[in-house]
Amino acid sequence: MTSKLDNPPPYEDALQHPKYEPYHLQHGSADPPPPSYSPGPDMYAGPPGYWSQGGMRAAPGLSPSGMPTTIPTLSAGVPATNPREMEGFLSSQWESTSVRHAFIRKVYLILAAQLTVTFSVVAIFTFVDPVKMFVIRYPGIYWASLVVYFMVYCILICCKEPRRRFPWNLVLLGVFTVALSYMSGTISSYYETKAVFLAMGITALVCVTATVFCFQTKVDFTSCGGFLCIAAILLLIIGTVTAIVLSFHYVPWLHMLYAAIGAIVYTLFLVYNTQLLIGNRELAISPEEYVYGALSLYIDIVHIFLFILQISGSAAE
Incomplete structure (x- = not known):
């Protein structure tokens, strides 16, 4: 234990009464005094006027008033977002959206032309009795x-990319x-006009x-490709069995059941391909594959x- 006389003087007394010698000199300590703090010439270097009016040196990131000039970020070492980079990102997003809208318009224009041709031919085979x-x-x-x-369908599936010199895919389409x-x-010629x-x-x-459901719903049907593949295989098997059975004896309810299942399956395919066309789901069609997009919707x-x-x-029979 040490007495109060052996204790070093308080810091305030040492400043007011310089007669007190440092503690290490009074007790004969061999340790040298700690070095005084003197910042180097390059430390806190700054432009002219770097000293504040109150004599306080302004640290980096602090204004003379002591308030920070920049807002610190949570990610160390990562620079703050550049406004120009943000503008470039937004412009690229807008360009991709406009490209997708142009792609959708092109697909539906091709689809409208295809359906016009198809239903015109169907009308000829339905109304013209000699044909x-x-x-x-x-x-x-x-x-x-x-x-x-x-x-032609197999050729179009293998050649989805558009040709630059001559649009052979449009010709095949x-x-x-x-x-x-x-x-x-x-097929329509075997049925009544009604x-x-x-x-x-x-x-x-x-x-x-x-189509309206696909543009409004938040449900992602593009992730159900495996389910639709299984449904298509089952439809093929049911169709083969139905064709064999109906070739021996015609069963009206079996024929209608197969037709109802086929209509439901291809309606699901229509929803799936429409969402692939929209492009805001898990899977999407490339904007260059407009022929493939129109072909898928047309077949459905x-x-x-x-x-x-x-x-x-x-039912009419």
């Missing part, structure tokens, strides 16, 4: 259109549209409702029409 009887008399024409349909329109017309008109109206209502709509036509035709 209708010719197709019924020579069914080989229907099978030929079916072969062309599958061949036109051939495909004619083939599928002719096939739809030959059933064809009813199928057209229901198809238009279903397609408009599904035509198949919905054909399945509904089977239901309306069976």
